[in-house]
Amino acid sequence: MVRALALLLAQLAAAPIVSETVETGERRPIDLATFECRDISRSTVLQRVCYDRAQQNLIIAINGTYDRYCGVDSDTVDRLLGAPSMGQFFNRNIRRQDVGSRYDCGG
Numbered sequence: 001m002v003r004a005l006a007l008l009l010a011q012l013a014a015a016p017i018v019s020e021t022v023e024t025g026e027r028r029p030i031d032l033a034t035f036e037c038r039d040i041s042r043s044t045v046l047q048r049v050c051y052d053r054a055q056q057n058l059i060i061a062i063n064g065t066y067d068r069y070c071g072v073d074s075d076t077v078d079r080l081l082g083a084p085s086m087g088q089f090f091n092r093n094i095r096r097q098d099v100g101s102r103y104d105c106g107g
Helices: 002-014 076-082 086-091
Strands: 021-023 029-031 036-039 047-051 057-062 065-070
Touching: 047 076, 076 086
Parallel strands: none
Antiparallel strands: 021 029, 036 047, 047 057, 057 065
């Protein structure tokens, strides 16, 4: 048992670290290395929330599709994560209706 655990730890230490990449609705891959991601289990709308505080970029997964929102301040993300209904908060305060609207990433 100890030998198997030691072997497993050695294999993990030797494995290359690969960051995760997702494709957003913009049809371009986004490397999530600088994002803090959370899988969401308490929302029927949001599946995953990833946020890069330095760049103020928010990536949200809904129905397996990722969308990017730019210029989202950390207070808005904190309120999203703490909202009684994350889906309602997202729809009212973050979701874009049109190109060029709030949190649009400019193509």
